[in-house]
Amino acid sequence: MGRHFLQIPGPTNVPDRVLQATARPTIDHRGPEFARLALEILERLRPVFRTTGPVIVYPSSGTGAWEAALVNTLSPGDRVLAFETGHFSTLWCDMARRLGLEVELVPGDWRHGADPDAAAERLAADPSIAAVMVVHNETSTGVRSRVPEIRAAIDRAGHSALLLVDTISSLGSMDYRHDEWGVDVTVGCSQKGLMLPPGLGFNAVSGKALAHRGGFPRSYWDWEPIVAANERGFYPYTPPTNLLYGLREALAMLAEEGLPEVFARHDRHAEATRRAVRAWGLDVLCADEREYSSSLTAVVMPPGHDADEVRRLILERFDMSLGTGLGRLADKVFRIGHLGHFNDLSLAGTLGGVEMGLAAAGVPIKPGGAGAALSWLGRRG
Ligand code: PLP
Numbered sequence: 607m608g609r610h611f612l613q614i615p616g617p618t619n620v621p622d623r624v625l626q627a628t629a630r631p632t633i634d635h636r637g638p639e640f641a642r643l644a645l646e647i648l649e650r651l652r653p654v655f656r657t658t659g660p661v662i663v664y665p666s667s668g669t670g671a672w673e674a675a676l677v678n679t680l681s682p683g684d685r686v687l688a689f690e691t692g693h694f695s696t697l698w699c700d701m702a703r704r705l706g707l708e709v710e711l712v713p714g715d716w717r718h719g720a721d722p723d724a725a726a727e728r729l730a731a732d733p734s735i736a737a738v739m740v741v742h743n744e745t746s747t748g749v750r751s752r753v754p755e756i757r758a759a760i761d762r763a764g765h766s767a768l769l770l771v772d773t774i775s776s777l778g779s780m781d782y783r784h785d786e787w788g789v790d791v792t793v794g795c796s797q798k799g800l801m802l803p804p805g806l807g808f809n810a811v812s813g814k815a816l817a818h819r820g821g822f823p824r825s826y827w828d829w830e831p832i833v834a835a836n837e838r839g840f841y842p843y844t845p846p847t848n849l850l851y852g853l854r855e856a857l858a859m860l861a862e863e864g865l866p867e868v869f870a871r872h873d874r875h876a877e878a879t880r881r882a883v884r885a886w887g888l889d890v891l892c893a894d895e896r897e898y899s900s901s902l903t904a905v906v907m908p909p910g911h912d913a914d915e916v917r918r919l920i921l922e923r924f925d926m927s928l929g930t931g932l933g934r935l936a937d938k939v940f941r942i943g944h945l946g947h948f949n950d951l952s953l954a955g956t957l958g959g960v961e962m963g964l965a966a967a968g969v970p971i972k973p974g975g976a977g978a979a980l981s982w983l984g985r986r987g
Contacts, residue, residue, distance in 0.1 A: 610925050611926035611955060613926055613927060613956045614928060614941070615902035615929050615943035616945070618799075618945055618948070619801070619948070619952075624859070626855075632847050635840070640845075643854065644841070644845070647663070648661060648839075650854070651853075654778055655784040655808075656784050660810070661808055661809070662808065662811065662832050663806055663807075663850075664807040666806070667795060667807060668772075668793065670807045670827070671793045671807030673827060674807070674829070675791040675793050676822070677705065677820070677822040678811075678820065679819070679820050680737060684707050685709075685710060685735050685736060686702055686709055686710070686738070687710050687725065687729065687732075687735050688702070691719055691741055692747040692749065693933035694772065695740075696933060699739070710735065712728065715893075717891055719749050719750060720741075720752075720756055722755035722758065723759070725760070726759035730763045730765075736768065736820075739772075740756055740769070741772040742771050742772060743776035743902075746933060747892065748890070748892050749891070753789065757769060760788075768814065769787075769788060769790050770789075771789045774795050775798045775901050775902065780799075780872060780900045784810045790811070792808070794807070794808035795808065798946060800860075800946075801856045802849060806850075871949075874983065875950075876903060876944060878953060879953070879957065882976055883903065885972060885974055885979070886971035887971055888905055891905070891935075901944065901945035903944070904931075904940070905940055907939065913930070913938060914937050915967055917930060919963050919966055920962075923962070923966065924962065926956065928942060942957075944956065958976045960976070
């Protein structure tokens with residue numbers, strides 16, 4: 607028995623350093639040691655979002671951080687523009703509707719990112735749109751939306767809408783720039799690129815968003831009391847101290863490697879994975895090479911073959927978990943997560959397991975995909 611290969615696109619494998627950090631004794635969350643911990647973390651989180659503004663940390667899942675972004679900036683009845691890029695953009699829209707927002711949805715085929723031309727068109731037609739919601743990296747499809755082009759579309763239309771971006775499966779693994787790209791709220795969470803267990807949600811917030819304050823009733827999610835308490839390193843409730851120990855360690859690991867190097871590592875593993883998929887004779891779901899995700903790859907099954915059957919067999923034989931097809935992609939794709947605490951040999955094991963599993967499930971593939979990926983990786987040192 608070896609380690610389990612957790613190759614879903616999050617939660618990701620938690621490094622021993624981070625796990626050990628979370629095992630430290632819990633301390634008084636109103637004492638000076640906690641304040642030092644929180645102030646250090648809040649400062650060191652900013653470069654990960656590429657912002658100089660505040661980052662709010664919630665004890666929550668990513669879904670909670672989605673809700674926080676909406677209820678802090680918008681008012682019931684507001685119109686928001688969203689893009690059907692996949693399962694998670696659909697869920698975020700469902701949440702917006704349940705909260706009482708009016709969602710204008712740009713339909714999509716789940717193989718492309720948010721369309722900047724469609725954004726420009728809709729914004730020009732409707733000055734009342736209060737916010738644009740974009741999922742930077744659609745975890746259900748492995749497609750990256752071109753956020754700077756969406757920003758440019760908002761600016762071209764001379765529109766004042768806020769830009770809200772979900773970076774749940776890209777933060778800390780793919781290039782992302784909150785300030786430079788003019789994002790108003792960036793939503794993130796702990797269990798993917800940040801290499802932590804689930805349990806932390808993030809909102810990075812622009813000055814415009816902080817000043818905006820919508821009219822939704824809010825209490826737990828309200829930024830204001832949190833930002834005020836954070837100034838001295840505290841929280842208006844009991845914070846998740848042990849996850850914060852883990853976060854401090856994970857941020858140190860990202861800083862030691864260097865964010866540009868972290869992104870280059872993810873880009874390289876994603877390219878190697880796509881080479882393996884093509885060498886097997888299979889298709890990558892993402893249809894536009896400008897929009898490839900670097901943190902996961904969704905692989906399309908040939909007709910007549912069930913992706914979940916392949917996943918089941920790979921789990922049983924090789925003790926490896928792969929991501930299932932979500933929503934309308936159920937049974938049609940499986941997803942390989944190559945993000946977080948991951949290196950060349952992790953990729954070698956992952957692709958080797960996928961290749962053996964596809965062959966064992968009787969999927970008609972050409973052999974040698976894993977080898978093709980490894981030869982390319984080897985040459986690229
Ligand atoms: N948004 C994206 C892009 C995701 O991948 C996920 C979860 O995988 C979520 C939102 C929801 O996050 P959570 O499951 O932590 O609530």
